[in-house]
Amino acid sequence: MIQQEKVVPTTTGHTWDDDLQELNNPLPTWWIWGFYVTFIFTILYWLFFPAWPIGGSFTKGVPGWNDVTYTATTVDGKQVQKTTHWNMRSKFMQDMNERGAEQKVWFDKVAAMSYEDVSADADLMQFVNSAGKTLFSDNCAPCHQAGGQGKIGFAPNLTDDYWQYGGTYELIHTTIAGGRRGYMPPFKEVLTEAQIKQLANYVLSLSDEPHDAEAAKVGDTLFHSETAACFYCHGAEGNGRIELGSANLTDKIWLWVNVADEKKPELKLSAVEKVITGGLNHGVMQPWEHRLQPEQIKLLTVYVHDSLGGGK
Ligand code: HEC
Ligand code: HEC
Structure with missing residues (x-):
């Protein structure tokens, strides 16, 4: 008899662990369910959220469902x-x-609140310090440096007790809101080189820097004369006027001439001469009233006055 159909055994017939045989490997139930769930999730996600790119755009989900x-x-x-x-x-x-x-x-x-009340409120000052720090680093630090310590020839130090334009809350507020622009005319047409040297010696004498005493004496007279008229802006004592932002020449704090850091006396002298000769017109701080909200300016005022440590 010819065998028509050969029955090929598909397994060896062995069974392990109750139900484990060759070719019988169903996926675990948890895995199957996980698959269904993710599958359903995908469909829902397509419906609800921006998903499929179409040309230059994409599906945005059913309108109104994910607004x-x-x-x-x-x-x-x-x-x-x-x-x-x-x-x-x-x-x-x-x-x-x-x-x-x-x-x-x-x-x-x-x-x-008034500046004084804000300053006295410890909780509020915590907010002033953190918000002020952010506002200051975003807007002011590029010029006044990260800690407000300023940079010679660039922007003034806001952490010291010296204020070119006044250190009360009101004046600091006016400075920030309206900006400031210091101007000193050049004197090269008005004075001779010798006179400029004498004046520079006098300026150095005001802050106990090395100077030629005799020249400084003539400089003193010139400083208070109608010709040079330095006293109009810098005051008879040379300590500046906050209405003009003219520098105090007696406080050993310099913004435009780096007298303090210059080691050699002749370089200190020539730096001062240069300012008198050419004048000053680059001390510019733009107004902030159009860029910051009034309450931000007020907060910055308290921050500069109280927290940068130079308020007076
Ligand atoms: C572009 C640079 C620049 C930026 C930005 C800038 N300042 Fe000034 N700031 C200056 C300069 C320069 C002066 C001095 C102006 C002068 O010499 O006439 C000054 C002056 C001041 C003064 C007066 C200091 C004094 O001794 O009286 C205060 C206060 C001040 N800035 C605060 C701020 C605050 C707060 C900000 C941020 C909102 C700011 N500045 C942003 C450049 C800048
Ligand atoms: C019209 C007013 C005006 C007159 C006049 C004037 N100054 Fe000034 N001077 C200023 C101002 C304002 C500043 C500060 C400029 C600034 O910060 O942007 C200044 C700054 C200076 C500085 C730089 C101080 C620093 O911190 O670096 C010196 C030095 C100086 N003046 C000396 C003189 C001498 C000397 C005379 C007389 C020959 C004189 N000034 C006349 C207004 C004047």
Whole structure:
């Protein structure tokens, strides 16, 4: 008899661990369910969230299902409500707005209170210090340096007790809101080189720097004369006038001539001569009233006055 069909045994017939045989390897139940769940999740995700690219655009999810609403500021400073499909930027804006609302409570307090009351309120000062630090590093540190210590020939130190434009809360506020621009005319047309040298010696004598005493004596007379008229702006004592922001020449603090750090007396002298000859017109701080909110300027005023340590 010819065998028509050969039955090929598919397994050896062995069984291990109750149900384990060759060719019988079902996936674990938990794995299967995990698969179904992720599968369903994917479909839902496509429906709800931006997912598939199409040409230059993408599917944005069923309209209205994933809307994010946030407050945005337009170019001309208006606050508008914007609603858009879910995306990282709108989520970020929403977070920022929430944080801004928390901050606003504190800013409102600063705005409503007097400088002195803000300064005396320990909790509020904690906020002033942290918000002030951020505002200062974002806007002021590029010129006044990270700690407000300033840089010779660039921007003044805000941590010392010397104030070119006055160190009261009100005057610091005026400085920040309205900006400042110091101007000293050049004297090369008005004075001879010899007179400029005499004046420079007098200026050095005011801060006990090495100088030629005889020349300084003539310089003294010139300083108070109508010709040079230095005293008009720098005061009869040479200690400056805050209305003009003219430098105090007696306090050993220098902004434009690096007298203090210059080691050689002749270099100190020539640096002062250079300023008298050419004048000064590059001490410019732009006004901030159009770039910062009033309460931010007020907070910065307290920060500069109290926290940078130079308030007086
Ligand atoms: C572009 C550089 C620059 C930036 C940015 C800048 N300042 Fe000034 N700031 C100056 C200069 C320069 C002066 C001195 C002006 C002068 O000599 O007439 C000055 C002066 C001041 C003074 C007066 C100091 C005194 O002794 O009276 C204060 C206070 C001040 N700045 C605070 C700030 C604050 C707060 C900010 C940030 C909101 C800021 N500045 C941003 C350059 C800058
Ligand atoms: C019209 C007013 C004016 C007159 C006049 C004037 N100065 Fe000044 N001077 C200033 C101002 C304002 C500054 C500070 C400029 C700034 O910070 O941007 C200054 C700065 C200086 C400085 C630099 C100080 C520093 O910290 O680096 C010296 C030095 C100086 N003046 C000397 C003189 C002498 C000497 C005369 C007389 C020949 C004179 N000035 C006349 C207004 C004047």
